Amino acid sequence: MENTVSILRQIPLNNYILLSTLLFCIGVIGVLSRRNAIIILMCVELMLNAVNLLLAAFSAYNSDPAGQVFVFFIMAVAAAEVAVGLAILMMVFRNTGTVDINALNKLKG
Amino acid sequence: MTLSIFYFLSFLAILSALMVVVSKNPIHSVLYLIITFFAIAGHYVLLNAQFLAAVHVIVYAGAIMVLFLYVIMMLNLNAEVEPHKSVWLKSAATVAGGTLMVVLVGALRTSASVGSPLPADANIGLIKTLGKTLYKDFMLPFEISSILFLAAMVGAVMLGKKETK
Amino acid sequence: MQHQDLPSDYFPMVIQFIVAVGFIATTMVATHLLGPKRKSKIKLESFECGIESQGNARIPFSIKYFLVAILFVLFDVEVIFMYPWAVNFKELGTTGIAEMFVFMVLLLTGFYYIIKKGALKWE
Numbered sequence: 290m291e292n293t294v295s296i297l298r299q300i301p302l303n304n305y306i307l308l309s310t311l312l313f314c315i316g317v318i319g320v321l322s323r324r325n326a327i328i329i330l331m332c333v334e335l336m337l338n339a340v341n342l343l344l345a346a347f348s349a350y351n352s353d354p355a356g357q358v359f360v361f362f363i364m365a366v367a368a369a370e371v372a373v374g375l376a377i378l379m380m381v382f383r384n385t386g387t388v389d390i391n392a393l394n395k396l397k398g
Numbered sequence: 399m400t401l402s403i404f405y406f407l408s409f410l411a412i413l414s415a416l417m418v419v420v421s422k423n424p425i426h427s428v429l430y431l432i433i434t435f436f437a438i439a440g441h442y443v444l445l446n447a448q449f450l451a452a453v454h455v456i457v458y459a460g461a462i463m464v465l466f467l468y469v470i471m472m473l474n475l476n477a478e479v480e481p482h483k484s485v486w487l488k489s490a491a492t493v494a495g496g497t498l499m500v501v502l503v504g505a506l507r508t509s510a511s512v513g514s515p516l517p518a519d520a521n522i523g524l525i526k527t528l529g530k531t532l533y534k535d536f537m538l539p540f541e542i543s544s545i546l547f548l549a550a551m552v553g554a555v556m557l558g559k560k561e562t563k
Numbered sequence: 564m565q566h567q568d569l570p571s572d573y574f575p576m577v578i579q580f581i582v583a584v585g586f587i588a589t590t591m592v593a594t595h596l597l598g599p600k601r602k603s604k605i606k607l608e609s610f611e612c613g614i615e616s617q618g619n620a621r622i623p624f625s626i627k628y629f630l631v632a633i634l635f636v637l638f639d640v641e642v643i644f645m646y647p648w649a650v651n652f653k654e655l656g657t658t659g660i661a662e663m664f665v666f667m668v669l670l671l672t673g674f675y676y677i678i679k680k681g682a683l684k685w686e
Contacts, residue, residue, distance in 0.1 A: 295432060299400045302442070306407045306506055308441075312415055312434075314499035319419040321491030324481040327424060329432050334462065335415055342438055348424040349445040354522050357450050361532065361643060363535075364457050365543045368640040369550035371462050372633045375469050376557035379629060382473055389481035408635040461636040468632050502571045529647025533655050537662055540644065547637055551673035552634045555682045558626060 305346035312339035326381070326388045330374050337367050404444060411437035423477040424470045428463055435459050447523035590667050641670060 312335060319332030341360045348356025378388060385392040414433040419429050435458045442451035481489075521527055531538060612663075628630070646664055677683060 297433075300404050303506070304404065304408075305441075305445075306401070306409070306491045307503065308504070310502045311412055312498060314495050314502070315415045315419060317418060318492055318495030321494055321554070322419065322483060322488045324483050325424060325475070327466065327475070328427055331418060331427060331471065334432070334458075335431065335434065336420065336508050338438055340434065342441055345442055345445050345447050345450055346399055347451055349447060349522065352522055354527045357523065357528055358532045358536050360450055360508065361453070361528075362536075362543060364453070364643065365546060365640050368457065368462060368636050371465060372637055373553045373557070375465060375553045375629075376633065379473075379626065387479075387481070388473060388475065392515050393440055422677060442658060456638055461639045465632050465636050470584075472626075472629060512618065515603050525647050525650045530654070531649035532644070533651060533659055533662060539613075540662065541665055541669075543644070544641075544666040547641060548669050548673040551634065551637055552676055554637075555630065555677055555680050558630045559680060559682050 291305055301351050302346060306343065309339045309346070312336075312342070318330040324391060325387050326378050326390050327375075329390065330371065330378070334371070336368060399445065403440075407437045407440045407444070411441070422480055423544075424475045424480065425467070428470060432459050432463050435463070442523075445523070449523055449525045449528060473547075499515050627685065634677060634682070637673075640669075 293313045316336035316339065319335065320329050323329055325333070341363055344359050344363070348354060363387045381393065384390055411434050414430040414437070417430040418427045418434065421430060435454065439451045439454045441446070441460075442454060580628070581635075595677065610647060
């Protein structure tokens with residue numbers, strides 16, 4: 290018991306918030322700066338993971354298991370998103386021969 | 399000791415996250431993202447969320463990233479066919495992301511800092527505690543997630559299956 | 564007082580991880596150093612004679628594998644909800660069984676759809 294508290298006290302919660310912010314912003318930069326749709330999906334995964342880390346940190350610091358249960362739901366959403374997203378990408382690739390998101394400008398009105 | 403582990407894992411996570419964004423070859427991006435996920439799993443262990451760490455490795459490194467690797471190898475993508483944005487657009491994206499980071503960090507600095515943690519309960523991350531919370535307090539989201547899975551399955555099969563006419 | 568899990572309890576796992584990674588790294592480095600090496604352009608060709616090879620060795624493969632992989636991911640994530648249920652099976656009682664029943668019925672509906680659509684058929 291003593292050990293756990295001392296371990297958590299050694300790392301301020303602000304460190305975790307800062308780390309999650311950095312990871313999230315790297316994900317945002319990736320989404321904005323790449324044109325390969327698969328990399329964009331991977332950066333979205335990175336952003337979801339930043340949020341997961343933050344939820345787990347809050348859960349540990351507040352001694353509330355609800356935060357970690359939220360992470361399960363986020364994982365479920367991430368898996369569903371990846372499955373459907375990659376299936377759509379396969380269709381796009383089959384029809385246009387590329388995964389470049391600029392190939393989708395036909396959707397413009 | 400703990401703090402140095404924290405800094406090492408954070409450094410690893412941020413460095414490989416940056417490499418995901420900058421590397422030209424999509425396969426390298428996938429491998430760097432797997433390193434990031436392992437670093438995050440290490441953070442979960444530090445936070446006393448052991449079940450979460452195991453599940454994270456199983457789901458992300460074991461299933462989702464394998465799927466990404468599959469798709470990249472199936473589409474035969476490599477550094478040569480990688481589409482590029484102009485340098486101008488890339489720097490604009492970096493400035494936009496950096497601004498978001500500055501805003502977030504600035505907002506966090508002025509907010510009241512969180513005091514010392516509550517007396518930590520080391521059993522929070524155990525599978526038993528999580529199960530009780532999940533099946534007592536979060537019954538409805540749990541059932542809804544199964545509908546989400548159903549929708550994802552149907553969607554993936556609809557999109558991925560070749561039409562047989 | 565019940566047993567408390569501490570991060571230090573997971574030290575053996577870290578050691579095992581290090582041993583596993585270290586074994587692979589050592590083996591790879593050792594085979595690299597010990598084996599004879601002869602690198603020339605002709606040696607690295609796929610075939611000694613015949614027509615010149617074109618493109619790289621990675622060829623696109625069938626979409627069948629992709630569907631199986633996607634469905635694997637979905638059922639893999641579903642299992643993470645079942646571990647906590649199995650551990651708490653006794654305490655949750657009838658409510659737990661009812662919850663899991665609804666969950667499984669919805670998932671098996673999806674599975675039935677997949678089978679019916681022939682997504683796993685391997686002609």
